[in-house]
Structure formats: structure tokens, C-alpha cells
Amino acid sequence: xxxxxxxxxxxxxxxxxxxxxxxxTLALYSYAPADPxxxxxxxxxxxxxxxxxxxxxxxxxxxxxxxxxxxxxxxxFMALAAGVLFFRQFRPAWWxxxxxxxxxxxxxxxxxxxxxxxxxxxxxxxxxxxxxxxxEGFFQRNLGGPGAxxxxxxxxxxxxxxxxxxxxxxxxxxDGPWIAAGAPWYDVTGFDDGAAYVFRWEWPYRLFLxxxxx
Numbered sequence: 001x002x003x004x005x006x007x008x009x010x011x012x013x014x015x016x017x018x019x020x021x022x023x024x025t026l027a028l029y030s031y032a033p034a035d036p037x038x039x040x041x042x043x044x045x046x047x048x049x050x051x052x053x054x055x056x057x058x059x060x061x062x063x064x065x066x067x068x069x070x071x072x073x074x075x076x077f078m079a080l081a082a083g084v085l086f087f088r089q090f091r092p093a094w095w096x097x098x099x100x101x102x103x104x105x106x107x108x109x110x111x112x113x114x115x116x117x118x119x120x121x122x123x124x125x126x127x128x129x130x131x132x133x134x135x136e137g138f139f140q141r142n143l144g145g146p147g148a149x150x151x152x153x154x155x156x157x158x159x160x161x162x163x164x165x166x167x168x169x170x171x172x173x174x175d176g177p178w179i180a181a182g183a184p185w186y187d188v189t190g191f192d193d194g195a196a197y198v199f200r201w202e203w204p205y206r207l208f209l210x211x212x213x214x
Contacts, residue, residue: 014082018082021079027063033123038065064125070104108135
């Protein structure tokens with residue numbers, strides 16, 4: 001236990017953090033996507049499943065929406081902070097804190113990328129949340145290779161066909177979110193009457209399905 005002049009304040013702060021740690025851990029453990037949250041409403045008559053009640057549902061929803069599966073880092077760092085406050089001799093080196101900060105930034109990205117690679121939904125605990133989506137999109141666009149922009153998406157015709165020459169001509173809107181790719185020999189209603197595929201970019205990392213325009 002601490003022996004300096006701030007002993008009482010340190011221990012009170014540590015106890016408050018310990019209580020918050022317990023609440024956050026229970027809230028994340030019993031997280032249910034169907035519960036109400038800041039970004040969505042529960043269905044009429046839905047009974048909150050979170051063990052901490054409505055407060056826990058909103059708390060877990062906010063952390064999962066922000067960090068996805070990496071939300072479990074919050075209880076870990078809260079436990080470390082409580083230990084630092086309660087045990088004066090427990091002082092991790094600065095480079096350990098730096099490593100923890102890097103881990104907290106990169107883990108949502110790794111989860112988001114792994115979720116996409118495995119074909120998972122990428123929502124809730126299976127994704128990286130807002131942080132993961134935003135940072136992964138940034139890295140793919142700007143760090144795809146030496147002097148290159150990474151591939152953030154692959155445009156393909158829907159439905160597919162043979163010898164449609166998709167992408168013979170491509171146009172990008174001035175403000176960026178709209179892309180049109182021509183397919184001059186695609187049979188829409190007749191032989192080789194052509195089509196244009198219009199894509200809309202939704203920041204930071206998702207494409208709507210293409211709209212075929214004659």
C-alpha cells in the first residue's frame with residue numbers, strides 16, 4: 001500500500017477504478033447486439049440482456065462501436081491503472097506503457113483486417129469498430145506500398161458476364177465518392193447495347209453495390 005502523503009486519495013481512486021473495472025467487465029461479458037445503444041434502438045418489448053442493466057447496455061455498445069473486439073483492452077488498462085494507484089512500488093517502465101498504447105491502436109485494425117479475411121460480418125465483437133475501420137482504411141489507402149496507394153476495394157460487374165469489357169473507361173467525380181466504369185459490350189436488353197456501373201464510396205471503407213445504368 002502507498003505510504004506517501006497522497007495515500008488516501010490514491011487508494012480511493014484505485015477503489016473507484018476497481019468498481020468501474022467490474023462494471024465494464026460485466027457489461028462487455030454480457031454484451032448483446034439486440035440491446036439498446038447510442039447508435040441503435042432495441043425492438044419494442046425487448047428485455048435488456050446486459051447484466052449491468054440499461055447502463056451496461058449503453059456502456060458496452062459505446063465501447064464495442066468504438067473499438068469492436070478490442071474493447072476488452074479497456075478493463076485491462078483500468079486494472080493496470082488501479083494497480084499503479086494502489087501499489088506505489090508497481091511502476092511499469094515507460095516503454096511498456098508505449099507498447100500498450102501501440103497495442104491499443106493496432107489491435108482494432110488487426111481484428112478488422114482478420115474479420116474481413118475470414119469473411120466474418122465485421123460488426124460487434126467480430127470487428128474493429130470505428131477505430132479499426134478508420135485506421136485500416138487509412139493504412140490501405142496510404143501505406144499500400146512504396147510510393148503507392150493501397151487497394152481499398154475491387155470493382156467488379158454485378159451480375160457478371162463474359163466479354164463485357166468492364167472498365168474500358170473509368171470516371172471519378174470531382175469530390176471523390178462516385179466512380180463510373182463503362183462496359184460497352186454488355187448485353188442489358190439487346191446485343192452489345194452497353195452499360196455503365198456506378199459505385200458510391202462510403203467513407204472510410206465500404207462500397208455500396210453498383211447500379212447498372214443503360
